[in-house]
Amino acid sequence: MQRKATALDVAKRAGVSRSAVSLVLNGRGDGNVAKESQDRIRQAAADLNYSPNPIALSLRNQRTRVIGIVSDEVVVSPFDGNIIGGADDVARAHGFVTVVMDTERDASRDESAVETLLDRQVDGLMYVTVGLKPLDVPQGMLRVPSVLANCYDSSPAPRLHHVIPDEVSGGREATEHLLQLGHRDIAFLAGAATSPAVPLRIVGHREAMAKAAIPVREDRVFMAGWDINDGFHGAMGLLSATERPTAIVCANDRLAIGVALAAARLGLSVPRDLSIMGYDDESRIAATMVPALTTMALPLREMGAAAMSMLLGQIEDPARRPTSDGSGHLETMVPCRLVVRESTGPVPAL
Amino acid sequence: MQRKATALDVAKRAGVSRSAVSLVLNGRGDGNVAKESQDRIRQAAADLNYSPNPIALSLRNQRTRVIGIVSDEVVVSPFDGNIIGGADDVARAHGFVTVVMDTERDASRDESAVETLLDRQVDGLMYVTVGLKPLDVPQGMLRVPSVLANCYDSSPAPRLHHVIPDEVSGGREATEHLLQLGHRDIAFLAGAATSPAVPLRIVGHREAMAKAAIPVREDRVFMAGWDINDGFHGAMGLLSATERPTAIVCANDRLAIGVALAAARLGLSVPRDLSIMGYDDESRIAATMVPALTTMALPLREMGAAAMSMLLGQIEDPARRPTSDGSGHLETMVPCRLVVRESTGPVPAL
DNA sequence: TTGAAAGCGATACCAT
DNA sequence: ATGGTATCGCTTTCAA
Secondary structure (H helix, E strand, C coil): CCCCCCHHHHHHHHCCCHHHHHHHHCCCCCCCCCHHHHHHHHHHHHHCCCCCCHHHHHHHHCCCCEEEEEECCHHHCCCHHHHHHHHHHHHHHCCCEEEEEECCCCHHHHHHHHHHHHHCCCCEEEEEEEEEEEECCCHHHHCCCEEEEEEEECCCCCCCEEEEECHHHHHHHHHHHHHHCCCCCEEEECCCCCCCHHHHHHHHHHHHHHHCCCCCCHHHEECCCCCHHHHHHHHHHHHHCCCCCCEEEECCHHHHHHHHHHHHHCCCCCCCCCEEEEEECCCCCHHHCCCCCEEEECCHHHHHHHHHHHHHHHHHCHHHCCCCCCCCCCEEEECCEEECCCCCCCCCCC | CCCCCCHHHHHHHHCCCHHHHHHHHCCCCCCCCCHHHHHHHHHHHHHHCCCCCHHHHHHHHCCCCEEEEEECCHHHCCCHHHHHHHHHHHHHHCCCEEEEEECCCCHHHHHHHHHHHHHCCCCEEEEEEEEEEEECCCHHHHCCCEEEEEEEECCCCCCCEEEEECHHHHHHHHHHHHHHCCCCCEEEECCCCCCCHHHHHHHHHHHHHHHCCCCCCHHHEECCCCCHHHHHHHHHHHHHCCCCCCEEEECCHHHHHHHHHHHHHCCCCCCCCCEEEEEECCCCCHHHCCCCCEEEECCHHHHHHHHHHHHHHHHHCHHHCCCCCCCCCCEEEECCEEECCCCCCCCCCC
16 A cells, blocks of 8 residues: 655645645635646645645544434444434535544443543534433543533533424324224324423323313323333223223334234234324334324434434534623524324224 | 643652653553652652643653544444444553544545544544444554454455454344244245345355255245335235244344234234244344244344454554465454243144 | 644653 | 654744
């Protein structure tokens, strides 16, 4: 592997000095360097396939064009992977590179991940979580421009901008979809109590029911958990009763799988006898379920992109960083998206 | 954010020169610097919370301690995420950081991802794929130490070391597990034809059947696809026939979900009437299925760790890089791991 | 219009 | 034993 061409090589070939090369290649040639020299320099650079050494640039400019991303569990999750994908797209488009450190659900690794990244001189930081949650913001994040994606500063006076999904309207629109199909007895399997998304979605559900003037039966709304077996057991309880709901909204697509399993075991046909809604639009799951799952898609890519745009904005214009006086608008809320497939249908005739 | 301490700051505080600081902090103090000065230097470094600037180090040493990882689709996959997790663990333990670029299934982005990474002066490269596959190795990977994880050089004379799972024994052991439970009529839903893992697992299946002296019915082994609906339709065909298999091996856990759905719809109880095996041990799926899935776990973390160890070895000792004469052992095969849960059981009595 | 020189932070060689 | 100096590759200021 022969050494890459440096600015000096280009200068020699063009018969000028390094400074001239630098000026021209950075668009500040006009008025400083003779038109003719400019051409020679550009030609030489092209010949040698020159591009400046980013390491040297970083050292010189004190900016690395690297964004550090800390994630609580990307590497095992199809979810926030998409947030990172959206963020990375935006970063790449601006000539930045992302370095992600995953703490694998071990919050005690947060600080050290941030320090490692800071040590590497990242220009900005982003913290991404799989599920919506309050975050005990690592100290280091306050030292450089930073944003939060799918989580929010848990301190009394939030200091960082965050981007989160609009869970209330997500819950509301899910229920509204079912309402429009004529359902009146709708159950809501709401995930696990630890997630702040849960109460928000329930609020949305209640709003929709209230608007339709339908009372919410308390035994129809409960925390089930997040996994297939949770959905299964929740549904078995709901569906074995003499009076069973005609539709079930699940807090994620895996719960919906459990519900579908339960329905099949009980001889119920979906969506003829029972409508099922998922949440997340999990890739490789929702679209290929049998029947294909109607679900509420989380706007993960958009969230990642929005968070990164916000961050890059702060980096290039430090004035945009949130002020410590707690003023200003620190929240971006992205709407969820209803995806209608085949697991929901008209309410069965009585 | 006040500036970080530099070697010069430490030198001043200790009343010595930068060189002395460098020597001492790199363990080459003895014989060069007075014991007393050494102590003062170490003390000063601790006081100032000094650590060398990695950017400056990179420029100076021409090594960045950054490993570039190109992945074909991590960000949407719970699978190779684990490979990367395993790789990252090892890298971190050696003071390296990983930068991953995901091409999101667009092979035309391979070269540019590699170039971006190379441009950033990574010390080594790793290419990771979700499923086993031959790889058209990006040119750039030949310019620095590189390894392949879950894929292999498709060229006639492989130039890069690769780490892959032992699919043949995976297929064999899956079938053997069922054989031990007394099953004789075993179906094999084998994924999609495009994956090289498919024929390998089938070979394993046939080996196991042959060893048990059971003829393989050709209508019992076929490519179904990789998704839930594929498993469902495959199983509906298999299970609606008058003579149905007592066990089905699936090429992944999502297929197994489809099979379970079909079984439930047909009123078949698992594992009483039908045993189902998955493959992958996909997180959040296999362990929480109803019933919990017996499955063949892919050794993803181990593969990532093995690949990274290999790579770091090559970086610190270039002599270990594969020679272009095609000699040497370029393959590391990692065994799969049977995980027995509840979806498999004794063959039903006739 | 051009080139020489300083500096970003660290290491290694070479005098002293 | 110690400190001065060149070097890594680049940008920027300043003199010519």
